[in-house]
Amino acid sequence: MSLIKRKTKGEAVFDIINNLGMLLICFVTLYPIWYVLINAFNDGKDAMLGGIYWWPRVFSLENFKAVFDNPGITTAMLLTVAKTLVGVGAHVFFTAMVAYAFSRRELIFGRFYIFLGTITMIFSGGLIPTYLLIRDLHMLDTFAVFIIPVLFSFFDLIIFMTFFREIPDGLDEAARIDGANDWTILVRIVLPVSMPVIATIALFHGVYQWNDYFAGIIYINKESLQPIQTFLYRVVAQSSSNIMTTALQGSAVTKTVTSQSVKLATMVVTTLPIVFAYPFLQRYFVKGMMIGSIKG
Template identity: 75%
Template sequence: MLSLNRKTKGEALFDLLNNIGMLLICFVTLYPIWYVVVNSLNEGMDGMRGGIYWWPRIFSFENYTAVFQNPGIMTAMGVTVAKTLLGTILHVFFTAMVAYAFSRRELIGGKIYIFIGTITLFFGGGLIPTYLLMKDLHLLDNFLVYIIPVMFSFFDLIIFMTFFREIPDGLEEAAEIDGANDWSIFVRIIIPVSMPVIATISLFHGVYQWNDYFAGVIYMNNMDLQPIQTYLYRVVAQSSSNQMVAQIPGGIGKTVTSQSIKLATMVVTTMPIVFVYPFLQRYFVKGMMIGSIKG
């Protein structure tokens, strides 16, 4: 009798083909990133010859030195870090606060609010009305244009609300007996036990804030307030990266090129999120499962 754990030839062939397919998908996904990193670590003038696919031909950090010594890039990076941190904190706190109210069964008109909010998931005002609204609110060329319009998300509210409804009512009842009000319950009890879903939403919105370039393109004319992604977008779209080389202190620009600085800037703008994700991954999976599937 064959062992139950022994695979048939068909199953073994399927597993082999499945593994090969997954490896191909991983390669197609990861190789473009590897290509950018490798070329960013190669000397710029030598990189113009091409033929660099797997490893730098002439290893050099001068591209990154040029990036970090460019005042425009570093200013844009500071704006991006500030808007990502502040925007994520305010988005998570404000959305969680509204979601906690929506999660209460005794909320009068709760179903109506949810219905109205659901409509916003499918319909929006459009770019021109939104721009006019930002103008009337005096948010053009204002750092708060990165924060206020995205402080709330109804999609994230649904995840928060579903998670909050899974928290045992006994926790809140015990706190109420001890004299805690709704605000104290939310801050001292609900927030600490909701770290998985908070990490999930933080990752969602943090990646959005870090990668967002559109708000800087549409609402920002002040170059000192543009984020790094908008800076990179304008460099690529307007082919003005030669200005970046011109701003490099003397002695460095001899071996770097506009293309090599573009590649190094792409790596600098991408790596922070890549490094943060592994630390939030376990919370991310748990938060998505509890906040989205249970109900």
């Protein structure tokens, strides 16, 4: 005798409508990305005629060649990779170090510190005081402006702290019996068993570092320290300016590319690396997001 419950007519209709609605949402979400992709791989002059909706009409890699032939874009890309790697490593370690101290039950005034940190999540000093502080610290037009101001996040500290408090106390006690100090416990015991939360925070901050363009606009005047997202922002905002002209200079394929096609190709180049990083961190990311949600 079958134990499978047959759906009623109303439930079947609901499932159909629900699935169609989800497909529509997926299409509306993904099609703009697909549209940018196919136009980036299409000949720039041909794309100006319009009518490209599903596949490239005249397939071409010249747009991407124009992007990578420009030394300014290459420099911006390398700088973005460097600040993402350095920023993620520094942010994760520094935040984990502070979170480990906050996770200790014996920390004096621990609740008071958490209260103060929570306030910083709600209120900030504002853009002008932050800029004046960065200026007085002599970090304008330096690589450090991408790293130090975002070295610590109290929101990430809470995630770290919650995970650290779930680590059995026996590991800490056994290590102290063997003569380990707090640094040794953090580096050799706590961090190695905290890969899910480390991957989660690394992904959060990595996406932020890769996509951040605001710091390059506010704090950077040197072109050599301009990250790729700031470069892209200026390309999009000033497509007819000297930035786009520079992007096409020195390229032998300018007869087949346009300012619009270079925009689209640059968008693809700056987006794909962070998209490719997700599958490798997905299993850690899902587990890390569940931290503190289940008790048992």
